[in-house]
Amino acid sequence: DSAEFDLLFENAFDQWVASTASEKCTFFQILHHTCQRYLTDRKPEFINCQSKIMGGNSILHSAADSVTSAVQKASQALNERGERLGRAEEKTEDMKNSAQQFAETAHKLAMKHKC
Secondary structure (H helix, E strand, C coil): CCCEEEEEECCEEEEEECCCHHHHHHHHHHHHHHHHHHCCCCCCCCCCCCHHHHHCCHHHHHHHHHHHHHHHHHHHHHHHHHHHHHHHHHHHHHHHHHHHHHHHHHHHHHHHHHC
16 A cells, blocks of 8 residues: 555656555556557556456546536536626616616706706
């Protein structure tokens, strides 16, 4: 359960450190899933990795659910904001009409008392 891990790419060797052991597992799961999906001829060998990390999609599904939830919340917030802006626009139009009526009435009253 260490956050450190090594990657060997053909002849290149790199040492990596994730923020947490959990983040390291997520990284390997996504890396494995991506390799399985996009590499058709030479799939990389994952050595010293737990088989449950390589076989499961729970982290990926969890991440996808999280993103979907965030998008839905943002969409709902945008809809609510649009509704509030629509109501504000209606109120502004009502205030404009009231102001125009007031101005017309005031002008008529001024003209009536001027003569």
